[in-house]
Amino acid sequence: MKTLTIQALMITVLILAFVTMAPVDANSSVGLIVARFDGNGALAKNVQAVLHLMIWQTLRKAPTPNPQKLDFGESIIEWADYDLDSQSHSAAEKLATDIKLQMTLWGNVLPYGDGVVVQTNLSIPRYDDGRIKQPEIWIVSLRAAGQDYRIEADIPRRYYEFAPIILTSEVVRTYSSPGAVKMYRNKDMIPPPIGILGDYFKAIRHEGDKVLVVSKNTGTGWIHLPKLSSQRNEVVDFAGGLIRVYRGDWDGAFDLMKRVIRNQQAPTTLKVDAYLFQALAKTRQGKSPDEELRKAHELSPYSSAVVIYDIMNDLEQLSRDLLDSNEGGNVTEKAKSRARLIEDKVKENRYLFPENDVWLKSVIEVAERVR
Amino acid sequence: MRKKLFILAVMGSLVSAGLIYTAELEAKDRARTTISLIKYMTDDEGYDAFLKILNQKVSIIKQTLGGEKGFEYIRDLYIEKTEGAPSDYEKVWRDTLSLALLNSSTEKRGSKILLTSDAYLYDLKGSLPRNHIVLEQLYSTSDYRRTRDTYAALTYYALAMDAKRMGLGAYIVTRYLQEAYSLSKDIRPRDENDEVALLIGAIQSELKSLKDKGQSQ
Numbered sequence: 001m002k003t004l005t006i007q008a009l010m011i012t013v014l015i016l017a018f019v020t021m022a023p024v025d026a027n028s029s030v031g032l033i034v035a036r037f038d039g040n041g042a043l044a045k046n047v048q049a050v051l052h053l054m055i056w057q058t059l060r061k062a063p064t065p066n067p068q069k070l071d072f073g074e075s076i077i078e079w080a081d082y083d084l085d086s087q088s089h090s091a092a093e094k095l096a097t098d099i100k101l102q103m104t105l106w107g108n109v110l111p112y113g114d115g116v117v118v119q120t121n122l123s124i125p126r127y128d129d130g131r132i133k134q135p136e137i138w139i140v141s142l143r144a145a146g147q148d149y150r151i152e153a154d155i156p157r158r159y160y161e162f163a164p165i166i167l168t169s170e171v172v173r174t175y176s177s178p179g180a181v182k183m184y185r186n187k188d189m190i191p192p193p194i195g196i197l198g199d200y201f202k203a204i205r206h207e208g209d210k211v212l213v214v215s216k217n218t219g220t221g222w223i224h225l226p227k228l229s230s231q232r233n234e235v236v237d238f239a240g241g242l243i244r245v246y247r248g249d250w251d252g253a254f255d256l257m258k259r260v261i262r263n264q265q266a267p268t269t270l271k272v273d274a275y276l277f278q279a280l281a282k283t284r285q286g287k288s289p290d291e292e293l294r295k296a297h298e299l300s301p302y303s304s305a306v307v308i309y310d311i312m313n314d315l316e317q318l319s320r321d322l323l324d325s326n327e328g329g330n331v332t333e334k335a336k337s338r339a340r341l342i343e344d345k346v347k348e349n350r351y352l353f354p355e356n357d358v359w360l361k362s363v364i365e366v367a368e369r370v371r
Numbered sequence: 372m373r374k375k376l377f378i379l380a381v382m383g384s385l386v387s388a389g390l391i392y393t394a395e396l397e398a399k400d401r402a403r404t405t406i407s408l409i410k411y412m413t414d415d416e417g418y419d420a421f422l423k424i425l426n427q428k429v430s431i432i433k434q435t436l437g438g439e440k441g442f443e444y445i446r447d448l449y450i451e452k453t454e455g456a457p458s459d460y461e462k463v464w465r466d467t468l469s470l471a472l473l474n475s476s477t478e479k480r481g482s483k484i485l486l487t488s489d490a491y492l493y494d495l496k497g498s499l500p501r502n503h504i505v506l507e508q509l510y511s512t513s514d515y516r517r518t519r520d521t522y523a524a525l526t527y528y529a530l531a532m533d534a535k536r537m538g539l540g541a542y543i544v545t546r547y548l549q550e551a552y553s554l555s556k557d558i559r560p561r562d563e564n565d566e567v568a569l570l571i572g573a574i575q576s577e578l579k580s581l582k583d584k585g586q587s588q
Contacts, residue, residue: 087430088434089431090434110420110423111420112420112510112511112512112515113417113510113511113512113514113515114512115511116512117512117515119427157435159434159435161431163516164515164516166513166515267553267554268553268554268556268557269553269554272553299556300549300552300553302545302549302552302578302581302582304542304546304549349585350585351541351542351545351581351582352542352545352546352585353542354440354441354542355540
């Protein structure tokens with residue numbers, strides 16, 4: 001009897017150990033960390049807190065309404081209360097990989113002439129982060145003349161630099177002291193405030209530019225997110241959009257990338273990549289990404305990333321053409337014609353790639369086998 | 372004795388010629404990764420912040436491309452403060468194997484401060500109509516981005532022209548120019564005298580010629 005009790009206990013312990021060791025839904029957990037901003041102490045800290053909460057506002061577990069009962073899983077927006085080892089992409093990548101998140105937003109606050117600017121950067125390391133699926137990687141699998149191919153395209157770039165945020169003089173004046181972000185009991189923000197946000201807090205929900213938070217200092221209360229600049233900055237939309245891409249929230253990613261494209265201040269590099277992410281989103285939804293690819297090419301006619309996404313779209317269609325062909329045993333004329341189109345595009349843009357580019361070699365091989 | 376001396380002299384000349392040839396060959400093959408900066412009769416106000424922008428930009432350029440195959444050498448890119456009279460600039464540029472030489476100054480214009488750089492590219496001018504251009508920005512938040520992007524575009528352009536000089540692959544030259552091109556799309560020339568337009572034109576011209584050449588092969 002005693003033996004049975006010990007065995008039962010051991011089984012319980014084993015089950016508990018298994019539960020503890022099992023990854024917390026590694027398939028869907030995606031996160032970003034906002035590093036401590038360099039420069040002017042209290043102002044830098046408050047800008048970091050505001051950007052952190054603004055990106056957090058873009059997170060969603062599912063669309064609304066949700067007739068398809070979609071679930072994009074968990075996502076996390078962390079913030080670091082310590083300095084980066086250096087103001088560099090490599091230090092930012094290390095921060096993200098150390099805590100198994102996918103990206104780091106970092107930057108600095110710099111007095112410049114008549115005001116203050118915030119320079120922000122995004123670093124997206126590529127490493128084994130434990131996720132089973134990586135929706136952000138465009139993969140086309142196809143079978144050409146008896147040979148299986150799996151062709152991948154990585155995201156267009158892994159380091160981004162945003163347009164500077166020019167802080168309004170009101171933000172500089174109000175947010176240059178440590179206790180500047182005040183918390184209120186209710187969302188109508190009637191004074192007096194119940195305390196300050198402080199360094200440790202968790203956002204619960206938001207309504208417009210008001211966020212309900214639990215702060216270690218003050219407990220639960222509402223804060224108001226200020227407009228940092230007179231012009232809307234693309235940082236929040238792009239970072240939020242990218243998190244949605246990583247979670248396979250294609251409708252949501254498309255919408256936030258649209259805001260980046262419409263933003264007159266957004267750098268061309270970001271607009272081009274926003275079009276490319278929209279193209280990926282459309283492809284994943286079974287729609288044609290031709291318009292987005294054309295616009296990306298118009299903005300950036302010499303970009304190898306645009307060429308890669310364009311050819312991935314052709315390969316996607318070729319894989320479908322080949323499925324039709326394989327059913328009938330022969331390669332259809334449609335598939336052959338698509339393969340010739342790919343060859344033409346490769347020839348036209350060959351000069352944008354290194355001589356022994358592995359991706360290009362695979363594409364050429366596939367096209368040659370099909371044609 | 373005289374014959375011996377003559378032979379030694381000839382040998383000496385040959386050795387010197389060899390050394391000169393080797394030095395020239397090394398200079399030709401060596402990537403230019405220095406941006407020489409001359410502070411020209413100027414106050415400190417605005418200059419330090421300008422220097423900070425330049426350093427940040429150079430750091431970002433190194434990190435953006437320095438990890439990619441074929442671009443490793445730009446990890447050595449740096450800004451070196453130097454001195455010299457205008458008549459010596461070309462010599463400084465050559466001796467320091469510079470990508471570009473910037474003669475920069477700040478000057479009060481009413482309530483504003485104007486940042487001006489004479490940017491010399493000499494042999495790396497490529498499609499620029501002359502070997503130097505004048506770049507002007509206000510030391511003001513309204514011109515922060517313009518300053519950052521203009522110097523980044525100039526650096527990418529110079530890197531492209533240097534890669535071309537060294538005979539590196541077309542994809543390397545194009546990649547630098549592509550980065551310069553994206554930045555240049557966000558820079559609006561202030562007026563018809565703004566020489567940043569010359570830089571934008573040169574970037575476009577070089578890219579077009581690379582494309583034409585690339586597609587004809």
